[in-house]
Amino acid sequence: MTQKAVILRPEAVWEVEVEMAFWKREPDAHHARYLELCSERLDGRLDAAGGEELDAHLAGCAACRERCAELGTTRALVRALPTLQPRRSFALSPYAVERRRLGSLAGRLSRLAVGAAAALVVVVSSSVVFSGPALDTPAGGRQAESRQTAPPSGGDVPNAEGQVAPPVAVVVAPASEAGAPLLRPLNQPFTGFVEASRGLGAALGAACLGLLTGRWLTLRRLRRLDD
Amino acid sequence: MVGGLERTEPLELASDAALESSEGEAELINATQAGDIRAFNQLVERYQLLAFNVAARILGDRDLAADAVQDSFLSAWEHIGSFRGTSFRAWLLRIVTNRCYDRLRRQKVRQAQSIEDMLSSDEGADLPTPAEGPEQLALRQELARMIQRGILSLPPDQRTVLVLCDIQGLSYEETAAATGASIGTVKSRLSRARNKLRQFLRGQGELLPSRYRQ
Numbered sequence: 001m002t003q004k005a006v007i008l009r010p011e012a013v014w015e016v017e018v019e020m021a022f023w024k025r026e027p028d029a030h031h032a033r034y035l036e037l038c039s040e041r042l043d044g045r046l047d048a049a050g051g052e053e054l055d056a057h058l059a060g061c062a063a064c065r066e067r068c069a070e071l072g073t074t075r076a077l078v079r080a081l082p083t084l085q086p087r088r089s090f091a092l093s094p095y096a097v098e099r100r101r102l103g104s105l106a107g108r109l110s111r112l113a114v115g116a117a118a119a120l121v122v123v124v125s126s127s128v129v130f131s132g133p134a135l136d137t138p139a140g141g142r143q144a145e146s147r148q149t150a151p152p153s154g155g156d157v158p159n160a161e162g163q164v165a166p167p168v169a170v171v172v173a174p175a176s177e178a179g180a181p182l183l184r185p186l187n188q189p190f191t192g193f194v195e196a197s198r199g200l201g202a203a204l205g206a207a208c209l210g211l212l213t214g215r216w217l218t219l220r221r222l223r224r225l226d227d
Numbered sequence: 228m229v230g231g232l233e234r235t236e237p238l239e240l241a242s243d244a245a246l247e248s249s250e251g252e253a254e255l256i257n258a259t260q261a262g263d264i265r266a267f268n269q270l271v272e273r274y275q276l277l278a279f280n281v282a283a284r285i286l287g288d289r290d291l292a293a294d295a296v297q298d299s300f301l302s303a304w305e306h307i308g309s310f311r312g313t314s315f316r317a318w319l320l321r322i323v324t325n326r327c328y329d330r331l332r333r334q335k336v337r338q339a340q341s342i343e344d345m346l347s348s349d350e351g352a353d354l355p356t357p358a359e360g361p362e363q364l365a366l367r368q369e370l371a372r373m374i375q376r377g378i379l380s381l382p383p384d385q386r387t388v389l390v391l392c393d394i395q396g397l398s399y400e401e402t403a404a405a406t407g408a409s410i411g412t413v414k415s416r417l418s419r420a421r422n423k424l425r426q427f428l429r430g431q432g433e434l435l436p437s438r439y440r441q
Contacts (some may be wrong), residue, residue, distance in 0.1 A: 032422075039418035043392070045399065067425070069338060074425045077374055078393040086279040090300050091268040138313045 031064055041119035042075050099225055105219040113211035120204040127197035252315055259307050267307070273422050274316065277395060278323045285327040287379045291334060295326040302326070315400050317404035320397075324406060331383055341376040377427040384408075385420035392417050 040046040046054065058065050173225040252273075258266035278299060282292035299322045312318050359367075378386055384406070391402045392413070402417075403410045 035422055036415065036418040040414060041422055043399070043417075045414075068423075070429070071421050072424050073296045074421055074428060075393055077370070077428070078389065078424070079396075080373055081284075081374060081394055083276065084280050084283045086275065086296070087289075089272070089291070090275045090278070090293075090297050091262060092300060092304055094264065094297070096297075096301065097264065097304060100305070104305070135304065 001071050003042060031067075034058070034061070035067055035071065038064075038071050042072055050203050082190070095225065099222065100227065102218055102222045106215050106222065109211050109215035109218060113208055116208040116211060120201055120208060123197050123201045123204060127194055127201065256307070256310065256315060259304070260310070264304070267304055270315065274319055275300075277316070278319065281320060281323055281390055281395060282327050284375070284394055285324065285379060285383070285387055286330060287375065288334070290328050292327075295330050296323065299323045299326045312404070313339075313399060314404060317397075317401045320391065320401075320405035321407060324391075327387070328383060373428070373431055374424075377424045380427055381420050381423055385416045385423065388413055388416040389420040389424070393421075 011174055034054055037050050041051065041054065058068065180195050255266045255270050259270065275296065278296045280291055282295045282299075283289050286295065287355050299319070303319055306322075310318055312341050329436070378389060381389065387406055388402055388408075391397045391405055392399070397405065399410050399413050399417075402408075403413045406413065408416070
């Protein structure tokens with residue numbers, strides 16, 4: 001079997017030999033449990049029942065006896081490592097504390113500003129999505145205008161003289177900068193939402209600005225502190 | 228002991244009676260919680276050597292360790308109001324080990340070089356004793372470096388438990404409190420860490436005590 005393996009794949013034989021050597025020397029799961037008991041005994045934390053179990057196993061297992069002895073030596077070597085001396089004291093100065101406080105504050109303000117900006121983006125996007133065509137844009141104005149002149153649908157029926165009543169449910173706002181009138185149909189279903197979004201957006205924008213200003217002031221104080 | 232290690236004191240601070248006792252510590256903690264930075268600095272003086280050694284052994288880099296320890300004390304100062312435990316040492320060490328984990332995650336690339344820097348500058352920087360010749364001193368220093376390399380070859384959770392239990396001499400209970408693990412987990416990690424270190428040392432040869440030589 002080994003000969004065949006050598007012919008077919010010499011490196012595989014080497015791998016097998018290495019693995020066999022490993023398993024000869026290192027414990028399997030059953031023996032590993034006794035190493036754990038050994039470890040506890042080294043710390044003086046093994047109870048009587050565990051001690052008896054360990055002793056009974058060690059009496060018949062030379063490999064585990066050796067491993068336990070090595071474990072004790074390992075522990076002793078680690079415990080004998082020298083103490084490392086720091087090159088400076090870590091006592092806190094009022095400067096270090098204030099610097100840390102300002103740094104943390106600047107970080108918090110940054111995170112809040114980012115959060116406010118993200119919320120602002122969400123509010124504006126949802127406002128655009130739910131409001132349909134933007135009413136305060138020239139395109140929106142033109143659309144609203146075309147709705148004003150289009151033949152009535154639904155409730156707009158000719159009166160007794162056969163004239164069609166103009167759509168009354170439209171408020172004509174002052175002309176926008178682009179020249180198109182700002183129209184806001186009273187029966188627009190999301191008008192309230194759009195208004196609320198605008199209010200919320202303005203508040204978030206102001207908060208964002210305030211937070212960024214606060215952060216800038218904090219960083220300025222930090223720089224002055226460093227100077 | 229082996230290889231001239233018997234004259235090395237195993238971390239005085241860890242076994243120091245002043246450290247173990249909480250005499251006056253409660254007052255210092257109360258004063259710190261009231262905003263007294265001088266009281267906090269007395270706690271810093273008491274624990275900085277311990278904190279630095281834990282961080283240095285876990286990180287394998289004295290500069291990183293110093294940063295982690297400074298950061299830990301600042302963090303402890305900021306959050307001392309939330310301290311309700313019975314062991315300030317375990318609470319502080321939990322902060323230190325968390326800071327070390329943060330840095331290990333960030334500094335993986337640097338580590339290999341840093342280990343050598345730390346080992347060459349720290350281990351056995353002392354002079355030989357009259358009974359110990361230069362050659363023995365060199366061997367002792369090399370052995371200490373090898374053990375530190377072995378410690379750094381362990382996974383971080385096992386390394387931390389080994390450092391706290393075996394180098395700093397913390398009990399299982401304190402180690403559990405400092406790492407946020409159960410006592411059973413601490414026992415298991417410690418056993419695995421010792422066993423891996425044993426295997427590492429077995430592979431090293433010449434410098435090791437005769438028990439490890441093939």
